[in-house]
Amino acid sequence: MPRMDGYEAAQEIRKIEASRNEDEGSSKGLNQRARIFAVTGLASADDKRKAFACGMDGYLVKPVAFGMVENLFIRFKTG
Numbered sequence: 001m002p003r004m005d006g007y008e009a010a011q012e013i014r015k016i017e018a019s020r021n022e023d024e025g026s027s028k029g030l031n032q033r034a035r036i037f038a039v040t041g042l043a044s045a046d047d048k049r050k051a052f053a054c055g056m057d058g059y060l061v062k063p064v065a066f067g068m069v070e071n072l073f074i075r076f077k078t079g
Contacts, residue, residue, distance in 0.1 A: 014055035
């Protein structure tokens with residue numbers, strides 16, 4: 001990514017969400033959290049821990065089968 005990596009992007013998104021929730025509150029319905037999934041070639045346990053610590057919801061290592069992606073959508077489907 002040109003300006004930041006995926007870890008930094010996830011952290012920034014979470015900061016924006018937290019700020020929005022503080023400013024607007026849940027009364028406006030803005031307390032919904034975006035789903036962020038890492039799709040990476042890095043398969044170490046440390047990389048996975050870092051992804052979750054930065055606010056990501058899921059972690060997939062390439063190559064990714066369509067079935068794995070479908071399972072993520074089903075698992076994280078919101079009502």
